[in-house]
Amino acid sequence: MDETTDLPSSGADTVVERGETYDHDQYGTVEVSAIWKGVNGVDTTREAVETDTYIVRYSADDDGDPVDELTDTLDEFLEAIE
Numbered sequence: 672m673d674e675t676t677d678l679p680s681s682g683a684d685t686v687v688e689r690g691e692t693y694d695h696d697q698y699g700t701v702e703v704s705a706i707w708k709g710v711n712g713v714d715t716t717r718e719a720v721e722t723d724t725y726i727v728r729y730s731a732d733d734d735g736d737p738v739d740e741l742t743d744t745l746d747e748f749l750e751a752i753e
Contacts, residue, residue: 685749687727693752698731698738709744 687693687703695701705728725745731738743751 685753687745687748687752693729695729695731695748696751698741701729701731701741703727703729706745 687706689703689706692700692702705726707726707728709724709726710722726742727745727748728740728742729748731741
């Protein structure tokens with residue numbers, strides 16, 4: 672078994688919740704609007720290759736202009752808010 676897949680992500684002790692706000696490195700204060708499990712790919716028979724990839728959708732106010740529908744993987748989001 673590959674030991675690297677058993678290790679927790681860098682933000683393993685951080686909880687991200689829908690409806691909560693976080694301080695994002697690039698966008699300032701952001702609000703999480705959705706969290707869902709993503710897929711790694713879809714093959715030619717339209718079978719989804721599922722993995723433990725979680726997606727975070729969030730919105731922000733970038734210099735007074737609303738920016739919405741931003742998405743990151745959970746690991747990318749955790750890096751940006753730490």
